[in-house]
Amino acid sequence: MTCSSNKVGYNSKEEAEEALVKARARYRHGPVSFYLCQFCGMYHLTSKGTSDVFLNSEEAEQRIKKEQEASYWEARLKNGF
Numbered sequence: 001m002t003c004s005s006n007k008v009g010y011n012s013k014e015e016a017e018e019a020l021v022k023a024r025a026r027y028r029h030g031p032v033s034f035y036l037c038q039f040c041g042m043y044h045l046t047s048k049g050t051s052d053v054f055l056n057s058e059e060a061e062q063r064i065k066k067e068q069e070a071s072y073w074e075a076r077l078k079n080g081f
C-alpha cells in the first residue's frame, strides 16, 4: 500500500515498535515516536514531537540495548574479527 507521505508503513503497532527500537539503536537523533496514519491506515515513524511513552519505558530501553549489542557484534563479524 502506498501513502502520500512517502514513509514506510507498518501494519501493526508491534512492527512499528520494532522499527522504532532498531532506529533508536542506530541513530541518536532518529524517530522518537510512531503514529497511525489517517490516510493509509498504517503506522509511520516520526521524529517530531516528544518521545513516545513506549520509548521511555524500561522495556524499550532493554530492547534498544539488546539491538545495539547485536549490531555491534554484527559489525565486528563483518570486519573479520
Ligand SMILES: [Zn+2]
Residues within 6 Å of the ligand: 003, 004, 005, 009, 037, 038, 039, 040, 041, 042, 044
Ligand atoms: Zn500513511
